[in-house]
Amino acid sequence: MTFLKQYYRCSTLSIQMNPFSNDGTDAMCSEPSIMSNNIRLRYSTRDFLTKPVPDEDLEGVLHAGIRAPSSKNRQPWNIHVLKGDGVRKLTDGMASRIQEKMDWDIDDDQAKDFKMALRTMEIIRDVPVLLIIGYVDRIPYHNAAPTETGVTDRKLMDLVSIGACIENMILEATERGLGSLWVGDYLYAYDIASEAIDSDEEIVSMVALGYAAEERRPQSGRFSDRIHML
Numbered sequence: 316m317t318f319l320k321q322y323y324r325c326s327t328l329s330i331q332m333n334p335f336s337n338d339g340t341d342a343m344c345s346e347p348s349i350m351s352n353n354i355r356l357r358y359s360t361r362d363f364l365t366k367p368v369p370d371e372d373l374e375g376v377l378h379a380g381i382r383a384p385s386s387k388n389r390q391p392w393n394i395h396v397l398k399g400d401g402v403r404k405l406t407d408g409m410a411s412r413i414q415e416k417m418d419w420d421i422d423d424d425q426a427k428d429f430k431m432a433l434r435t436m437e438i439i440r441d442v443p444v445l446l447i448i449g450y451v452d453r454i455p456y457h458n459a460a461p462t463e464t465g466v467t468d469r470k471l472m473d474l475v476s477i478g479a480c481i482e483n484m485i486l487e488a489t490e491r492g493l494g495s496l497w498v499g500d501y502l503y504a505y506d507i508a509s510e511a512i513d514s515d516e517e518i519v520s521m522v523a524l525g526y527a528a529e530e531r532r533p534q535s536g537r538f539s540d541r542i543h544m545l
């Protein structure tokens with residue numbers, strides 16, 4: 316039996332026998348594949364070293380991203396790579412903008428969110444690499460039908476595709492011993508983020524990459540009631 320077949324057989328069996336353990340971690344297989352190990356090992360790094368990321372690893376991560384599946388193979392992403400001083404300039408700029416907004420007339424919940432966004436800026440301030448992922452409506456095609464959310468089906472599928480691209484990069488980073496943090500808090504300082512890429516494309520995420528200063532730990536709990544067997 317090939318390794319891959321053995322893995323699939325093993326993971327199928329373990330899912331049937333023991334869908335999820337009580338502590339929320341997913342079913343363990345005695346012979347997990349390298350990829351499933353990376354899924355288990357990945358976590359959001361919030362303490363990075365300034366140690367540079369080797370070019371070869373960065374290239375590997377970026378290529379994992381562009382290999383992602385995408386709706387109608389539209390590959391609707393642009394991945395902008397920022398390093399060193401550029402990262403600090405951008406994160407300081409975003410932090411100042413968030414700070415400014417905290418002086419506005421905002422409620423307690425908003426203030427809490429702004430504070431968390433500031434914390435994110437602090438975390439990623441000195442990371443060696445910051446990826447800025449932009450959405451590009453690259454190849455026109457007709458929408459099948461408007462969705463109930465009002466988002467066009469084309470855009471919905473494009474954003475889902477970009478999620479696949481980002482997850483590929485993050486798992487490849489894990490494989491290469493790098494920590495990562497998927498960042499959405501740039502939204503609190505969107506105008507500053509936008510200036511950094513010098514383009515009017517919509518920014519849909521950022522990803523910080525670098526070596527983790529903290530010890531790896533298991534992922535936080537996950538809820539199996541999100542899975543519905545029909």
Ligand SMILES: Cc1cc2nc3c(=O)[nH]c(=O)nc-3n(C[C@H](O)[C@H](O)[C@H](O)COP(=O)(O)O)c2cc1C
Nearest residue numbers: 357358359361435496497498499500501520534535
């Ligand atoms: C789209 C997206 C945006 C996120 N934005 C942030 C962020 O701005 N700051 C942050 O600290 N974590 C951010 N995270 C990380 C989540 O908080 C994290 O994935 C979640 O708490 C689960 O923890 P884990 O990644 O360690 O398993 C983001 C994750 C995703 C998928």
